[in-house]
Amino acid sequence: MRTVKSEELPTGRGQKGEKTPPMSKGKFKTGKWKYGSVSALMLAMVLLALIALNAGVYALEKNKGWRIDLSFNGILSQSAETKAVIEKLDKPVEIYALFRKSSERDWLELQELLNKYAASSDKITWKQVDPAVNPQLLEQFSTDNLVPGESNFIVWCEQTNRFRILGGEDFMGLEYNLETGTMEYDSLTFESAITGAIAYVVKDRVPKAVILQGHDEYELQYLTDFQNLLEANQYEVEYQTLRDNEYTPDPEDLLIFFNAQKDLTDIEMTKLTEFAAKGGSFLFVCDYSAPMANMPNYMTLLRSYGFEPLDGLVRADPLDKNSYYESNQYFLLPVMCSTDITMDLVGLGRDYLIIPETRAFAEPEEGDRNLNVSVVLRSADTAIRQIDRTNIAPSVTDGYPLALEARRITTESYVSRAFIIGCGEVLISKYLYSVTHCQELTVNVMEFLLQNDGTGLNITPKDAARPGLKTESLSLGSILLIALPLSVLFAALLVLGPRKNR
CATH class of the missing domain: 3.40.50.880 (Class I glutamine amidotransferase (GATase) domain)
Known part of the structure; x- marks a missing residue:
C-alpha cells in the first residue's frame, strides 16, 4: 500500500484535515470586520459630536441665555418689563448670592436664573459668596435696620453706591385663602424682586x-x-x-x-x-x-x-x-x-x-x-x-x-x-x-x-406649586421625553440594520 503524503491531501473547504490558512490583513476589508469597524467608527463620531454639541449648548446657555424654559411655572423666562429694564442699563450691577458651598444643590434653579440675567447684559455680573467666610461683605452692606445673611441676595451698583438686600418675603407672594381665612405663600416673585432691585440701584x-x-x-x-x-x-x-x-x-x-x-x-x-x-x-x-x-x-x-x-x-x-x-x-x-x-x-x-x-x-x-x-x-x-x-x-x-x-x-x-x-x-x-x-x-x-418705577414692576409672579397633571397638560417637555428615546432608537437601527442583513 502506497503511503499518502500529507501534502497530497485535498485542501478543499470542509474537508477533514484542512489547515486553516493564516489570517491576512485583507480580511479586515471584507465581511463582518468591514462593517464592525465602520459601526465602531460611526459610534465614536456620534459620541464626539454629542460631547461637542453639549459643550457648545452649555456655553450658549450660560453666556447667551439660549435656553428654552421648560419648567412648569416658567421660572427662567424673562418678562417684557425685565427686558426693558435690562436694555436701559447704563451702569454695572453686581449681584452677590449669599449661599454656603454645601447648599449649592438647594438653589440650582436660582443659579440658572442669575445666569439668565448675566447673559442678558454685559452690565450684570453675579457670584456666590459664602457668608460664613466673608463677614466683611456682610458688614459693608449692613444698615441699622437690615443685616444681610445666608440665603440673601445683595444687588449693588458701585457707581451710585446704592444697594438692595433681597430674601425671604421678597421672593414669595402672599395670597388670602378664603377657606382658611389666612394669608398663605402661593407664588414666587424672584423676577420682580431682582428686576426691581436692579432698576432701583442704578437710579441717579x-x-x-x-x-x-x-x-x-x-x-x-x-x-x-x-x-x-x-x-x-x-x-x-x-x-x-x-x-x-x-x-x-x-x-x-x-x-x-x-x-x-x-x-x-x-x-x-x-x-x-x-x-x-x-x-x-x-x-x-x-x-x-x-x-x-x-x-x-x-x-x-x-x-x-x-x-x-x-x-x-x-x-x-x-x-x-x-x-x-x-x-x-x-x-x-x-x-x-x-x-x-x-x-x-x-x-x-x-x-x-x-x-x-x-x-x-x-x-x-x-x-x-x-x-x-x-x-x-x-x-x-x-x-x-x-x-x-x-x-x-x-x-x-x-x-x-x-x-x-x-x-x-x-x-x-x-x-x-x-x-x-x-x-x-x-x-x-x-x-x-x-x-x-x-x-x-x-x-x-x-x-x-x-x-x-424701580421698586415694583408689573411682573406676574410664578406659581409656587406644580399644578395637577391633566391630559391637556402635554407640553414641549413631554414631547421631548418621548422624542429623545425614539431618536436614539432610530439611530441604532441605522447602525445595526446593515450588520443584520450581512
Whole structure:
C-alpha cells in the first residue's frame, strides 16, 4: 500500500484535515470586520459630536441665555418689563448670592436664573459668596435696620453706591385663602424682586419721603414699621417741621401728613403752595379723629386735589357678612378699584385689605382738564356712615370712597400727585402687613407719588406649586421625553440594520 503524503491531501473547504490558512490583513476589508469597524467608527463620531454639541449648548446657555424654559411655572423666562429694564442699563450691577458651598444643590434653579440675567447684559455680573467666610461683605452692606445673611441676595451698583438686600418675603407672594381665612405663600416673585432691585440701584437719585411734624401728627413710635418698610425698599426717610425757616421742601421729595390735628399757618401754606406748583407730591392720612372743621388752611390744601373728608365713621351693614372682618362692623373689607396705584394688585388678585375705623370722603366731582381724581378704595354699597351715636348719614348707591388718588397739572405745567386715606393703620401697621396686602398697597402708593418705577414692576409672579397633571397638560417637555428615546432608537437601527442583513 502506497503511503499518502500529507501534502497530497485535498485542501478543499470542509474537508477533514484542512489547515486553516493564516489570517491576512485583507480580511479586515471584507465581511463582518468591514462593517464592525465602520459601526465602531460611526459610534465614536456620534459620541464626539454629542460631547461637542453639549459643550457648545452649555456655553450658549450660560453666556447667551439660549435656553428654552421648560419648567412648569416658567421660572427662567424673562418678562417684557425685565427686558426693558435690562436694555436701559447704563451702569454695572453686581449681584452677590449669599449661599454656603454645601447648599449649592438647594438653589440650582436660582443659579440658572442669575445666569439668565448675566447673559442678558454685559452690565450684570453675579457670584456666590459664602457668608460664613466673608463677614466683611456682610458688614459693608449692613444698615441699622437690615443685616444681610445666608440665603440673601445683595444687588449693588458701585457707581451710585446704592444697594438692595433681597430674601425671604421678597421672593414669595402672599395670597388670602378664603377657606382658611389666612394669608398663605402661593407664588414666587424672584423676577420682580431682582428686576426691581436692579432698576432701583442704578437710579441717579434716591427717592425721599419727608414725614412732617408740628401739627400733632402721629407720634414717632407708631411710625417705626412704616419707616422700616420704606427703608427696606431703599427710600430715604426724614422728619421735618415746616415752621423751621431753614427747611424748604424739595419738589423731588414726597411730603407726608400723618393725621394733622392743627391747622397750617399762612407761612406754611406758602411753602406748600410753592412746593406743589413745582410738581411736589403729598400723602395725606386723615383719620376720623381729625377736626377738619377747625383747619381751614389744611382743608384748602386738600380741596385743591379734589379731596373732601366727611365726618364720622364708616361701618358695615351687619347683614352683609362679606363686607367686614369677623364680627367687627368697623373693620371693613373694602373693594379695591383699578387705578394707577392698584392696577397690578387687582390684576394679580392681591386686593385683600382690612381698614379699621375709617373716615370716608365725598365722591370726587368731575374736575377740569387739569385735575384728575380717582377712587382707590371703596366700601360696600351697604355701608353706613355714622356721624355720632344717634346721627346716621343717608346711604349711598356705590358705597363710600375710603381712599383717593389725584393728579393735578400746575400753572407751571408740572404734574403734582396726591393720595389720601381715611385710616393710617393701613399704611403703618406691621400686623396688617402680615395678614393682608396692605404692605403691597403702601409700596405702590409710594411708587405712584414719587413716580418711581424701580421698586415694583408689573411682573406676574410664578406659581409656587406644580399644578395637577391633566391630559391637556402635554407640553414641549413631554414631547421631548418621548422624542429623545425614539431618536436614539432610530439611530441604532441605522447602525445595526446593515450588520443584520450581512
